[in-house]
Amino acid sequence: MNFKVRLGLVILIVLIMFLLHNSFWLWDLDARVPLLFGFMPFAYSYYIGYTILAVLAMRLIIGLAWPDPPGNLFEQSGHKKTTNSRH
């Protein structure tokens, strides 16, 4: 898959996560959903679920659009030269 398409999918994931954070239409459930494990109200337990989703989303993003640099990328590095020129 082309990198631009993969980047597009990453943007889609971000938008979904943003929407799930700003999910005002679910706020009515704060009063209606029973306490999770007997002590966690919906407004709190929702973000426990959101955390698990965030880990999965990051895992997906890493798989989609986070390639490691090729082995020789830093071999002809400007690093030494640039660093010295600043000294």
Added chain:
Amino acid sequence: MTNAIGIGLLLSYLCILVAIGVYGARVSLKTREDYFLAGRGLGSIAVFMALFASNITAFTIIGHAGFSYETGYGAYGYVIGWSIFITPFTYYLVGYRSWLLGKKYGFATQPQVFGGIFNSKLISLLFLVLLLYYTLPYLVVSIIGGSLAFTTVTEGMVPYWASALVLIGISLVYTLPAGLRGTVWTDVFQGTLFLVVAAFLLSAVARALGGFSEITADIVESNPVMLQRGLSEELAPINWFSYSFVNSIAVVVFPQIYTRILAARSSANLKQVSMYYPIALAVIFGVSTLLGVWGSVAVPGLSGKDADNIVPLLIHQFLTPTWMVLGLVVVLAIVKSSIDSQLLSVAHLVTDDFLPRFKRINSQQAVLWGRLLLVIFAAVAYYIALIRPAAILSIAGFAFSGFSVILPVMIGALYWPRATAQGACAALILPSVALHLWYLGVLPEWTTLGFMPVFPSFVLAILTLVIVSYLTPAPSPEQREKTFGLFGQVFK
């Protein structure tokens, strides 16, 4: 506080910090890159704890608990909900590309990375000025917040001026000799300590209050508003939405966070950090939220600044002296881990990006200058923390927003080859000016359309970057090649 075990624990904690400083100084090379970037050799755990500890301030356990005390469980999602995902995502979005450029060209700070991308000394200077302008008041506020917390936890036995002196003094003990390596090692130690102690603290408070379910049942009966976000004025949807642009996206712009990303050894380290970061944020703020909400049942009737004392009050009311000392250690750990990283980053910025404009500095001299500046900034911050001038405190009030509106330029520089130096300059200056005009009340409130000023400023930054870039000549192919040629070899 006179409990022998507790005092022994406190002394052991301080001895470990001193030992880290001494050992860190022995193994460090006396070079610029080693002192400020730990030789770009930080592994996953070191980067993770360094970012996490620098990200967590006195607000996490003191201010956030106070906010939760007043607003209920909704405070959790409001303050940290979006951060749980977007903060680690920005480590990918901005962090990884910056890390590639840093590794390739030896860049060590934002002024170097973004000045380098645009080949512009003005961009470099603007980044330097804005980062110092927002970081210094934020540093002072961290010291003030931490010192007040320290004084409260010790029941006034350690006065405010001495608390500030202790916090800054201990931070310097390991930062001065060992630089970034010293702060990172203490971050690993302190980060682990405060996650473990905070969890134990929560269960101890829960036990003292009759158990998890019992406390929640009390809240449902006595104050059901704490469970419903829709009933809170503070958490109104427009505030909730606007707050998404305040602290969560600002984190990667903090120089102390950005530098630690550049210090990672490999791409794999950054990936691991980004994947597990949500859990650490959720745990620490989750604990703080529960302590705050539970406090509203255990110690009712507090408001405003008194509510911010809820965690120290819970510790005093329900825990044994040994737990009290552990609570004190957690407060110390949280506050110091942000103060040391902020101090080091401002010293780093001035050493690497300001002094070379006037004087040629070699690698060894840079370490000496860095140490000297650390002491100077520490002394200045201490003095300002004592007199607490209103101007500094008001800048700190919108420092997070100030950092946030820098982000569009950073993203534009790393992703959009058409972005120009002129566009970036305008997009750094205009939104910052607008933000000041809104916060100082010069621009009427209705012009924000009901949002917090950070949101329209953020939109203004994007529009300015795009419009001015299209109105000015495109960057030369050589200039683009330096950045996007490199990215082209990685992102295929």
